[in-house]
Amino acid sequence: MTTVQVVISGNHAQSYAAKLARVQVIAAYPITPQTSIVEKLAEFVASGELPAQYIKVESEHSALQACISAAALGARTYTATSSQGLLLMHELLHWASGARAPIVMGVVNRAVAPPWSLGTDHTDTMAQRDTGWIQFYAESNQEVLDTTLIAYRLAEDPAVHLPAMVAEDAFYLSHTVEPVDVPSQETVDRFLPPPGGQFGLRPGVIARLGSFVGPELYMEFRYKVAEAMRRTARVFPHVEEEYRRVTGRHHGGPLPRYKVDDADAVLIAMGTAASTARFVVDRLRARGKKVGLAKLRMFRPFPVHAVCDLAATVGRIGVMDRSFTFGATGPAYTEIAAALHGGVARPILRNFIAGLGGRDVTPEAIERMYESLLTDRGPEVEWIDLKRDVKEVAHG
């Protein structure tokens, strides 16, 4: 097992992972901050290092359609997008899961307009949570690479056969370089066998994918997707364990914990905010405050059991959302509250909305979340670092 350590961005971690997965079809349409993912893949294809079909399409909608069609014929496919591009794909996201196409897509989480923004924010992927895609949120460039490879193995598992998106925070990961251990091709080949067992189309056989069905069978096809997603939760730990066996790395399941065992309060965070929160946990513990962190790594299927297990040991849970569902709460908060509803453990729950549109989630902001959580002050849903007086803010 030879591993090479390289210093690469989160975007190039996606590109390296797709190359190691030996993707056969790449559909590419540029959008900031995703573009360098498909640019790097274009280099790999042009140099002959990656023998893949590289399709330049006219929109994100077409990018995903190209992947669905190729995947239906059994090809391993990859595409990547961000923000408005993901929103344009929305219709095809449903087609992909309904076609049971195990596409893996990199998503660089970027705020949704208006106002126009390039900063990170999870609204783009959260708005796709009902489309039947597996969803991962990465904290580091290493996790981006590893999770992309894990996503292929999981998506293509015969019990799953669903598409998966691997999300990374814009700029904090997409354009920040970190040392990343890149496993050898032989190692990845042992983990990820060639794709096989497509459900869809075959060359030479006349067939239509996504054909019309009446009320007599529509529900049953949706139920099939629901069952596949339920099985995904069971298959995932085995895939992670297998990845550990070949690479030595394991990222801790759908909801890895940090110093929660004796904690009075635990914050649940997603993506890069988890790194900052871990730093804050250590700082607050040095001051004698018993706080911990759980990182929500997998959002679909939602790790209901892991959330319930966590709630069994801790009396106060704060949920940080980097997006907001207008008229409700943060989407992660909604899911966590629903997971705990009716259960034995009924912790105090609070929702913190922070970091929208690329605003820094500073250690001080996270400290305020823990303080608020520990003291029972503040509303159920609290917007952190919201400017009440915006007169002095310069307009860009």
Place this chain on the structure above:
Amino acid sequence: MSPAVVVEELSEAPVATEPTDKIKTASWRTFRPVIRLDACTKCYVCWKFCPDVAITFDEQGWPVVLLDYCKGCAICAEECKPRAIDMVKEG
């Protein structure tokens, strides 16, 4: 799609191997177009406008409605210049 006995036996993805022209799609029609050939001029505007390709021609070139596919939208009757098509309620 082959009929399945239980949901587990249903194919995972909705793939149809029957061509669409084998599937009868006219079950929801409430009005059927009836062409009065004495008024028809064989201009074929009905054929041109039919969104479901549900109008064909007989050996003499008269338009014929394919009732297995006609959904009764009445576009043909609306567009027919000599007003040769009546929409008649299904029994």
